[in-house]
Amino acid sequence: MSLRQLGSALLFCLACAAVAQTPGGMANSHSTSNTPKVSVSGIGTGFVVADGYLLTALHVVRDPGSVWVGPFEGKRWSKAEVVASDTALDLALLRAKFSASVLSLAAWAEVPVGLEVSVIGYPQPRLQGLSKKITQGIVNGNRSDRNESFDAGFFQLSAEISKGNSGSPVLSPEGWVVGMVQKKLDALSVASKVNDLPVNVNYALKSSELIAFLQKAGLTPQIKALNPDFYQRPYKVFAQTQGSIWTVVVVKGLTPTENLPLPSTPP
DSSP states (O other): OOHHHHHHHHHHHHHHHHHTBOTTSOBOTTSOTTSOSOEEEEEEEEEEEETTEEEEEGGGSOSSSEEEEEEETTTEEEEEEEEEEETTTTEEEEEOOOOOOOOOEEOGGGOOTTOEEEEEEOSSHHHHOSOOEEEEEEEEEEEEOTTOOSEEEEEEEOSOOOTTOTTOEEEOTTSOEEEEEEEEOOHHHHHHHHSOOOOSOEEEEEHHHHHHHHHHTTOOOOEEOOOTTOOOOHHHHHHHHGGGEEEEEEEESOOTTOOOOOOSSOO
C-alpha cells in the first residue's frame, strides 16, 4: 500500500469516527456496520524539534496502537515511534522519516507576561478536518499551586484551544516556541461549582521544560534569543512555521502484518 493510499485510509478512519458520533457527542453503538475494523484512539499535534524528531503530548500517544504523523504534501503519512517520554511533564518524543525545518525554542527567562502568542495545530480534527488552524492570545501569567509557593512549569495563555491541540507549539511573534499546549480548564465543571464561567483558561508547558527534556533525551534543541518588542502579524507566523507542525494520530486494530484498509470511494 502506498503512503498516499495510507493517507486516504487515515482520513477515512477520521471521517467514520465523526459520523459515528450522535448529536450528544456519545458514540453510537448502532452506527458501526460501515466503519473499518481499525480505529483512531488518539489525535493531537506535534512539531519538529530536530532532524527526524517531533515533540508532542504523551497523552496523545498513550493508548496502544501504531503512531503516524502527517499529512505531508500529497496526503502522505510517516510511521513514528516513541523514543523518549516523561509522565510527569506529559511529553513524548517521536522519531519518524520526514524532511522539514526545525522550530527554534526561546529561553523562557526572556518571555514576559503579556507577550502576544500564536497556537497552531489541529483542533477537533474529527469535526473540522485535517487542516492547520491558528489562534492568537497572550501569555496571561505563570501557573503555580494555590499558595503561589512553587512554579509548576506551566503558564496560562488566552489563545483558544480544543481537543486536538494537545502538543501544539505556542509561538512568539518571531516564530520561536515558548511552550507546548497540554490542557485547558474544564469551564463547565468550574461553572457548576462557583457559578462563574471561565473563558479561554488554557495551559502550556514552558519552553524551559521542553529544552531540558530534549537535552535529557540526547538532542540539542535550537535556542534563540527572544526580542519581546518584535511584532509579526499572525499570517506571517503561520507561513513561517506551519510546515513543521503536523497531526499525530494513533491507530489501533492493526496486526503487525496489516495495513489500513482503503475506503471504497477514496476521498
